[in-house]
Amino acid sequence: MPYRRAVNPLLRELLPALRLDEGHVAAHLDLRPGSALPSVLPVSTLACGAVAAAGLAGAVLRGGDRVHVDPRQVAVSFRGDQLQSLGGVGGSGFAPLSGFFETQDGWVRTHANYPHHRARLLRALGLGEDTTRDELTAFMAAAGASEVEDVVTAEHGIAVRVRPLAEWMGGEQARAVATHDVLAVTTTGDAAPAPVRPRPRVLDLTRVIAGPVATRTLAFLGCDVLRVDSPHLPEIEAQHLETGPGKRSTLVDLHDEHARRRLHELVDEADVLVVGYRPGALAAYGLDPDALALTHPHLVCATLTAWTPSGPWGGRRGFDSIVQAATGIALLESRDDRTPGALPAQALDHATGYLLAAGVLTALRRRAVEGGTWRVSAHLARTAHWLLQSDALDAPAQALDDPSPWMVSTPTDLGELVQSRPAFQVDDGPREFTRVGHRWGADAAEWSAPQGPVDPPVRGRRP
DSSP, rough: OOOOOOOHHHHHHHHHHTTTOOHHHHHHEEEOBBBBOOOOOOOHHHHHHHHHHHHHHHHHTTTTEEEEHHHHHHHHTTTHHOOOOEEEEEOOOTTOOEEEEEEEEEEEEEEOOSSSHHHHHHHHHHTTOOOHHHHHHHHHTTOOOOHHHHHHHHHTTOOHHHHHHHHHHHHHHHHHHHTTTEEEEEEESOOOOOOOOOSOOOEEETTHHHOOOHHHHHHHOOOEEEEETTTOOOOOOOOOOOHHHHHHHOOOTTTTTTHHHHHHHHHHTTTTEOOOOOOOTTTGGTHHHHHHHOOOOOOOEEEEESSSEEEETTTTOOOOHHHHHHHHHHHOSSSSSSOOOOOOOOHHHHHHHHHHHHHHHHHHHHHHHHHHEEEEEEHHHHHHHHHHHHHOOOOOOOOOOOOGGGEEEEEEEEEEEEEEEOSOOEETTSSSSSTOOOTOOOSSSSSSSOHHHSHHHHHHHHO
């Protein structure tokens, strides 16, 4: 009997949600062996499984082409923020006030990459706006870790006490996370089947990494993606360049009545809405997924959160690095059994983004056949739980000393942009991202040109 390679453990777990089976995977997935993400935990297994899920879901939606996943390319893509350069200058990485700080009784991790998060952190701690990292380090050394977490969180800033795995898993929030699927694709109602457009329209209300990775993947697989941001929350340029290929980007001030009406007109004509804000954050603007399920039954609503919507941390802000610190990953990845460490990439962000994209593509396919109103959800903390609880073993990792074969250089108006190629390829599909190096907020709040006849959009109520 010929040798048959085992299905990636994460992908095997996802097959029921994707409505695929192992026979389909064997026939349509070329997942090469190897690992290029050195880690204590099975990060390469997580990364390749999530990427393969998105590639297969996109391929089956478009006719079942073969998907090719190379762990080396996946590793470079997941490390895109570290490896990207513009005009010969590398990415900015974490801001000076972001990172691990030792306190009297443990460690905390802060996130202050955005100006408003930096301001909240300093205000919560009673420090001046010109505080340096050295000054913050000295302050933290005299503080308690739990106290820092509590006061910064109360000020809507982002800081978390670094926890060992056993403590996290024994806590109430971990129990809440465990009630969620690593990828949920569910339907409600009895909406009529809706055909899949040649380019499904995706309204992207996400920021930072995980959500934009999901929508970048949807754009790579042929969707018409329009990212919408508030002009009051500027984006980090390097981050937008890394996650923005293939999409258009516009600014809409939801505090303005006319702009808000225009956004709802875009929702009326969309196939998919992807939301990456905290649960309930957009309800005041009529963009709550539960409400939209009633007014726009054709709309696939995909939601992404840090901690899941349930549990005592359900409304907290969170990022990949913060979830790593809280769940025990940071201590497991320590190099000296004392100082917290980190995964070799923002792997929770990237993997969760590919999971969400896989769910959206599956929902579009099933909506066309079964009808119904579809919801998709994925969460950074749930992805972290899969990583922590999996008994998978990565192949021996071979770090890439020279990632250039898996990167591409593109001249843009902003300068020569060097970034990762797409994490996977589909036979007869594009080989590279399109619209590379596009400026944040540079497009009009409108869809691309009409694509041919489709069912009339379902109009919703205005807020």
